Amino acid sequence: MPVLRVALDLPLHRLFDYVAADASTADVGYRVRVPFGRGERVGVIVEVAVASEWPPEQLKAAGEILRDLPALPADFFGLCEFASTYYQAPLGEVVMQALPAGLKRVAPVLRRQGRAVRPPPPAAAPELTAAQAAVLATIAVQDGFATHLLHGVTGSGKTEVYLRLVERTLAAGRQALLLVPEINLTPQLESRVRARFPEAGVVSLHSELAEAARERNWLAAFAGEASIVLGTRLAIFAPLPRLGLIIVDEEHDTSFKQQDGMRYSARDVAVFRARQHGIPVVLGSATPALESWANAQGGRYRLACLRERANPAAVLPAVNLLDTRKTVLREGVSEPLLAAIRERLARGEQSLVFLNRRGYAPVLACPACGWVSRCQRCAANLVLHLAERRLRCHHCGFENRVPQACPTCGNQDIHPFGRGTQRVEVWLQEQFPEARILRVDRDSVKSRKQWEAMLERIHGGEADILVGTQMLAKGHDFPKLTLVGVLGADAALFAADWRAPERLFAQLMQVAGRAGRAELKGEVLIQTEYPDHPLYAALAAHDYPGFAAALLKEREQAGFPPYAFQAMLRAEAPEMADAIAFLTTACALPVVQEHPNVVLYDPVPMKLSRLASLERGQLLAESPSRPALQAFLPRWREAIEGIKAPSKLRWHLEVDPLEF
Template sequence: MPVIRVALDVPLYRQFDYLAEDATPGDVGRRVRAPFGRGTRIGVITAVLAADAEADIPLHKLKTAEILRDDVPPLPADWFRLAEFCSTYYQAPIGEVMLSALPVGLRRTDPPKARNIKAKTKAEALLPPPELTPGQAEAVAAVLASGLGAPDQAARFAPFLLYGITGSGKTEVYLRLVEAALATGRQALLLVPEINLTPQLEERVRRRFPGVGLVSLHSELTEAARTRHWKAAFKGEARIVLGTRLSVFTPLPDLGLIVVDEEHDASFKQQDGMRYSARDVAVFRAWERSIPIVLGSATPSLETWANATGEGIPRRYTLLTLADRANAAASLPPVRLVDTRREKLQDGLSGALLAALDARLERGEQSLVFLNRRGYAPVLACPACGWISRCQRCAANLVLHLADRRLRCHHCGFENGIPRACPSCGNQDIHPFGRGTQRLESTLQERFPSARILRVDRDSARSRKQWEALLEKIHGGEADILVGTQMLAKGHDFPRLTLVGVVGADAALFAADWRAPERLFSQLMQVGGRAGRAELPGEVLVQTEHPEHALYGALKAHDFAAFAASQLEERRSAGFPPYSYQAMLRAEAPEMADALTYLATAREAGVDCNGDGPVLLYDPVPMRMARLANLERGQLLVECTSRPALQAFLGAWRPALEAIKAPSRLRWHLEVDPLEF
């Protein structure tokens, strides 16, 4: 009986051999149902061994696996190369990579019967597409020159950064490029960072291409629907695939274009399992398939910006710029800084902001007050003894959610009821400290009793259906003042929204995380860009105690390039990415001593692997949030100015890490290109 080699989703850096009846080389890429331990798992065939080949164990000891020859074709060679790249680069077991890239429905040992439903094609078509601005036309032409628009010409790998101010019409550029890809018989993959950006973009794409198979792939889909959509893409029935980060692994036989919208967004980074960056994987996939890729943003990540401008590193991307708003009647809103040191705030709101809100209400225009902190208040506190509502499982506070009378941890999910008195001293006069979106909503409702106030955050929009209902209210003119978090900061076009007020942004100016200024500037540029996107002029008011800060100066000038240049210079001086490459080893255990002991041993092993090499190994330290879900967490940073040298080191270090004896409840993982510190 033939022998097959199988990748299984287990935390082991090896594959497994099985007997399989009638296996042929054509079965490579098929799924199998294989016995493993006391159970059964789904795996992927990576090789069919010759009859005289030597298996890992004697043939008579091999178990038999069942090849699944269903309606899913064998996974193609380019998909294998993508999985192998991720396994090598992100130091993840190949089985974990391959199986996590498949829909849940194809990983089950007893999947439900699948219905053969083709991709949706029916939709109401739009008025002709708008005329392109000169900047849009230049951007489209530059990408088409890579071979995308020529049916008789092979495309080539060509990475572009489409840097366009908010409202400049980046989506229209994407649609023109998708149109070109479809016209030449190719498929297009559009990646977005979050689910809440998917519905409106999906509707716009569907109406633009009403006769074309379009599928979406994201976590809000049912298991069966996601499996159907994935199959439609794999079989070529879907010509446009729109999805979140996991969609980057979807096998597409005719892939000709990849677009990554809001490429700077941290949601493209997977934070558990295989910790990959979907944006970076997309760039590799475009290179491997020799096709163009467009990374779009109004506030590009500094790594991407450096790749496109050549600031201190070789220029790898072509920079395309949209400097004007697509609507000729619209302009970027002026930014006014409100110095809160000089006036007494009214429940956290300045007189200038209240007056601006009042003026919009009188004119029947919409306003948005931005506070990137949900809940009623960040903490409940006792003024008598100093007690505060801390999470029992994390090094974090329990956030007060007054609407459902709960104290809730936003990190581990632990929650409690609100105590009637201080648990420490019995004082009944306990108070909320600080402000969240719920408290801001309440404050504004008291100040403007006739206004229709709508709160938009993770609590009010837990599902796609709730999110779509909120968007319908906003577009239908059923809200006067929006109170929102970063959910409203990007990708939305509200024609009657003319005022954006920013509250509570200063904390990020002095955060210990060296990426915090980049994130803050991006948030403020994005949320400010919601104002004045149509004929009505917009305005942005930022409440701050530090109006002289350089970040706010760049914000007032709408000068991303100046901000990026200053930040990149700071990073170059400090040796931070993109001028170095990093990996983080993290360990968690019930006791911090165990985590740090493991990391110290790991560092010694790393020193041995490095020898006189260029990799710098830092000392183990507790993570910023040292305790999460009853586990103590530590980390060890490694850094190098050469990516190949770091990769070579990690490849030698990982087996040494596996060989370290550690307490049974200790868990560790290695993350390449970490975003969180």
Template sequence: MLPLIAQVALDVPVPRLFDYVAPTLTSADVGRRVCVPFGRKEFIGVVLSLSRESAHPRDQLKTITAVLDDTPLLSAEILKLLRFCSDYYHYPLGATVLAALPTALRRAQTATLKTIDSWQLTTSGQTGGADLPQRAHAQRALFTLLQDGAAHTASELATASAGYRSTIKHWRELGWVTQLSQPAPLNAIPVNADIAPTLNAEQLQATNQISAALGKYQPFLLHGVTGSGKTEVYLHLVQAVLAQGGQVLILVPEINLTPQLTGVFRARFPAVEIATLNSGMADGERLHHWLAAVDGRARIVLGTRLAVFAPMPALALIIIDEEHDSSFYQQDGLRYAARDVAIMRAHQRSCPIVLGSATPALETWHNAQSGRYQRLSLTQRAIAAATLPQVRMIDQRTQKLTDGISPALATAIQRRLDTGQQSLIFINRRGYAPTLVCRACGWAAGCPRCSTRLVVHLRERQLRCHHCGYAERVPHACPDCGNLDISPSGLGTQRVEEGLQKQFPTARVLRIDRDSTRRKDSWPEMQQSIRRGEVDILVGTQLLAKGHDFPNLTLVGVVGADSALYSPDFRASERMFAQLMQVSGRAGRAQHPGEVLIQTEFVDHPLYLALQQHDYIGYARTLLNERRSAGFPPFIHQAVLRAEAPQLVEAIAFLNLAKAHAPVTSAVTVFDPTPATMARKANVERALLLVQSTNRRTLQQFLGMWMEDIYTLRASKLRWHLDVDPLEI
């Protein structure tokens, strides 16, 4: 009988699979990695199906070079999810499948678990060791440790006897001990168990309702004010799933939140293996944790958006913390929303999914209002003595600012310094100042590679582009007119930090942004320093806005927020409200009351008025009404075809050609091509074409037909991609 033909997924930018002769494979090998010849190179691929026939003559097919791994790494369940992603986001299936694998598995590397050696007493060892001389203290200590019958690692043996190696070697020769190899633990450092606090009535009700849904698909929105104890609800739900032998997938938006939340779960479940998955991990470490999820040893998997594709054979619950966060959107390659993919995974798996947030995305809120999701509310802070902070506006039109700080905010900071409490100054712009300007001729430092300004980093004496990474030295004079009086314009975290150190010379000021936390482990060290009371004033960006609990922090000051009020992006006000409510929630989370001071020129703006009332529900209602009237999501469904070329005219020409090939239908609106908001980035000109429809299914059918034609268009000098449900237009 002729060998089977394998349909193999390869990471190439074409929407098809490739046929190879597979002499040794059977239907049980779907999901296995293989090495295959492709052109003049060898590629790593994944077998997606096997058949007897091919659309190509069998004698023209190449043969699989090697079969990797002992068993398939991607289950039928994950392959089904990846097919959905490929279809929904109209991205090549091969590239979609390979993107779901850890980087180490995209190379011809064997997927083997990292192991450690351990030693265990044999039956004869139990007998012989009992007769050890009384004066052989080190040997007797070692024997006492091994007497429990368990296998012990080298580090454990060393605690009993520093010279254990020679003793163990001798005992092996006597047949007293046997050497074992076992998977290296994911949690190397033991921790003390944390005692679960008693849930309040709202937390208990939420936990009971979600627990009752285990074993079936049900999406829940856990809408809780900041500090309401959503994490404690998660912990109790995980306890319920573990008791039934299941696995839990927990997604968080930022890498910086992963170690903190991992610590919380490890303290509650010290005996449970917890796998962490994020792009900041070394390739080998990430592979080790991923494989622990695959074989079910990791009962809890906690990670950023890429963890949504981790195979988990006993998956019983998915939790998405801060579900509104834009970090759940992948912005290159397979452009997907991890929240939406997780919902589809829960549906396919028939398990509940919990979306937690104090400020849910409007799409999520709309689904909860329409009954698609079940809404559960936590309206009070979890600590009985803690109340929501008082939010006040400071009219900066009537106050003179010193390095961005008003007298009213400075007075509030001094009050905290006097009482030994901490303050947080939030400004969502890193660097010293947004740009460098010449007051004489109006020159401003622009990026030569992007259509944006260079940011001043004064300490490094550099101008930097935060989009492409371009950097240059700060000039001594204006390049246009020669004026020596050029100066930074606007505020950044460095400038506010410097100003605070001048105003409060004895205060300990700590700046937290992407620049100050570049070094590995710097952010966790900073958090420990804050909790130990070694910091008086924090200055930071959105890194500080979410997920952090600093009990002694009672004041939040917001600087420079007005710039987002009148953005052309229709999502800007939603993002700003969520960000300010999140950062406000850092204040007064323990026994001391919190206060939030927002400096603004628009004290009566509806967004600020809603913040003062902590009224997410009212403001969400206002925004949804505006979007319904304007025809924006979630009341319409969108996709954007983007093109990048050396010249803008080439990108526009390609999009016009694509528009000419669009299927004709009155149910889908195809707009004219237009330059992107940032038309030039990293020496590439960018343009976009928006399509939208009131019906998601109709839009998907349109995109499916349209993409078939677009792949046939010549695009040798440019790159293009489709963005379905775009976060930005």
């Protein structure tokens, strides 16, 4: 009797066998109902075999094979198998997480027709600059696989290059997949794409979509009805029968790395998928990831550059450093920055005060006894949100009311220390009572509708001063914004994370790029105690290539990626001793000695050692050879699965980790 090998959404590194009398190899890729435990689940048939390694009497009979949709194609399984193998994740988890929730339900789902979206008025394509035309001449959508790294300064017209490539792809009868890092970037890009291609099917795929909408869009992409798919990282697994082009915008962004479940990089999976289909993939950024830049310098990627802004009247903003050692700060803001804001207000222009810390203050503390507002569940402080009168943990979500007095000594004179966007907003409103101040962070913008309304207010000139976090740093074009003031950037210069300088440079380049994108000249003022730091010198010169070269040289000397390849074993348990003991046992497994090209470091607590009441430890595995590390990991994982651990301990492997 035929045996169905079924992928289920379970954290187990194996498929499940069921018998089905009427099954054939043509059923591979269909969903199927199967008994599991005391209930029933929906899985996907990965293989139809003639026999099972399990005794026949132990095999249960499969339920109905669901043929209401076409079978998932072979290339979809090839992509999932790559991700499963490379990222050491269960194949069932990879396959099932790519499906919309409605397709994984046991009970049939009534699928409604979505409301027709009225296309916006068609938008004419702007005239290309000479640089854009030169870049397009180097990227052919029908010449097979190639990875193109598009390095373009902010405002250089990378999006127009993307749209021209999409146009060529559609003309060839193919589909285009465009990935963006943040959900908030999707609405404005979606409206621009719809306006340019009103007759093409355009759908978006991201986590903020309602379940029914996501399923409709996924099915439209799967059926080939949608010629353009916009999405965040999960969209990289959407099955597209006519895929002809993949674009990854802001490819350096860490949001492309999944941080739970299967921990994959959508950017890297995109490169594999392009190779799998024999199509081009374009990675675009003003500040490419150092791994991508090294690949371009080494010839693995094809480098294309846009060095000037697309608008001939717009020039890159002047970047000036304000030495805070020589000036008095009031609520973290210097007098020169205040004067610059006054000047913009007088001219009817907009200013952005950038502080990548939301809330009113990072901590509430008692000066009498030293009490601080610590999270009960994490190794972190509770952030003061004064508007809501709440103390909130930005890691686990725990929150509490602001106490009237110190919980330890009863002192009523407790103070907020440090500052976040709420505190800066309140203080700026006191300094400029006539100004319209708008705070933009995850506390003030919690949904797509709120975000669209906020953008409409900014574009409509209803805000004079913006106070925001990194939500405002990427991809936005505000013609009247001419000043960007940066607060609190120095903290990342000396962080323990060796990736911190790269991230800080990218963040500051992105936020600086919001200024002066139209005819009005832009200026960026960065408050710092280290005005002579090489990072700020490169930023002032808009010299990403020079900064990247220096940082890559440091990493090569230190043996850090991209000159080494890493995987991280992490364990979490109610007690740190259990997590470290588990990691120590994993480090001493016999299989480790069989792979001399892989080095395992000592187990240590994670930087955020306690999260949601669990203690967390980690163990780094490193090798100068990617193949050597990949050969080691499956054998090591299999040996780790045999370790007898406490029942409440959980562990996972992460390949190419970004967080330490």
